[in-house]
Amino acid sequence: MCMNSSELITGTAITSIYASFRLRRSSSKRFNLRVHGLNRRRKSDMVGVKVEMEIKNLKLYMENQTIMEENQKLRKKALLLHQENQALLSQIQNKLSSQLGN
Template structure:
């Protein structure tokens, strides 16, 4: 028991009377366990814990949005490269056709000989 019965043990202080200050610090896993128990029991969490949970959720959402935008950007860049190659090909074809037209115009035609 916590009460001293005999006279010679009166000065002895059992562990139940010692300061709570001297208890060892709880580990991180123990703190997490307590938080889980509080959630399970429906007790309110501190604002700091709620804020950290919101930040974790927001980070996860932002990471997903960033990944989606990265993929979309990659697709746009690939399409842009395809269009650039197609434009270069069309430009070359246009140049070739223009050269052919110039050659046809510069050749003397047989129809205008009088």
């Protein structure tokens, strides 16, 4: 009877070699399927992410415009208050100088 290589290796060794080969082969197929599925999912997710980012960007832009308008109004109000303050200060100085002059 001729002995082939499988008869030289014990039964458990053959089973473990076959199992590891099978795992590698099936895991690579699963990996490829996962990658393809992931890529498709990523593309569709990227569209959703892009739309979300554009919406957030638009909201932030509008909020920024509102803040800039409010800032401009506050600057004008601050300028008016400063001018009023200067006018009142001038009036006080005129009264003081007239009282000291008398």
